[in-house]
Amino acid sequence: MYRKGHLGVSLLVFAPVGYWLVSVGEPEAAMLTGVVLLWLAMLPDIDHRFPVIEHRGVTHSLVFAGLVGGLFAVAGVALGDVFRVAGLGLGTFGFLLGFLTVGAHLVGDALTPAGIPLLWPLPRTYSLSVTRADNTLANYGLFVVGIVVTGGWVLVAFGSG
Numbered sequence: 001m002y003r004k005g006h007l008g009v010s011l012l013v014f015a016p017v018g019y020w021l022v023s024v025g026e027p028e029a030a031m032l033t034g035v036v037l038l039w040l041a042m043l044p045d046i047d048h049r050f051p052v053i054e055h056r057g058v059t060h061s062l063v064f065a066g067l068v069g070g071l072f073a074v075a076g077v078a079l080g081d082v083f084r085v086a087g088l089g090l091g092t093f094g095f096l097l098g099f100l101t102v103g104a105h106l107v108g109d110a111l112t113p114a115g116i117p118l119l120w121p122l123p124r125t126y127s128l129s130v131t132r133a134d135n136t137l138a139n140y141g142l143f144v145v146g147i148v149v150t151g152g153w154v155l156v157a158f159g160s161g
């Protein structure tokens with residue numbers, strides 16, 4: 001998937017999480033989650049910059065999602081118990097945030113026939129084979145749907161509160 005498609009998928013993954021955070025009175029955490037999800041939506045494609053790492057290899061797996069989650073958890077723990085997010089310590093929240101950020105990218109690439117090695121180092125790739133990565137309509141379509149859905153839940157969440 002290309003950047004626009006990934007941003008769309010990240011917005012769709014963010015929708016239920018963001019809505020939940022706002023509904024439990026954590027709009028700042030919702031905002032932070034959305035910013036991180038969009039900012040790092042392409043993080044797994046960092047493998048393009050390292051010729052030694054196979055594209056759509058380890059960075060497109062649960063191992064990498066766990067690794068990024070772990071780094072975010074360390075950052076959260078380093079901040080200390082200054083506050084909690086929806087009852088979660090910052091370490092836990094950090095892990096979930098990092099894991100979700102990579103997970104959203106994996107969902108986007110799993111839509112393509114090439115798929116992702118979800119259980120790397122096992123060689124099997126997983127694919128939903130919905131659309132080719134370079135399909136312009138799919139990329140723009142996901143992007144637009146992501147924005148519309150985000151606008152919808154933000155209106156509902158803040159309009160009712």
Ligand SMILES: [Zn+2]
Pocket residue numbers: 001044045060105109
């Ligand atoms: Zn990718």
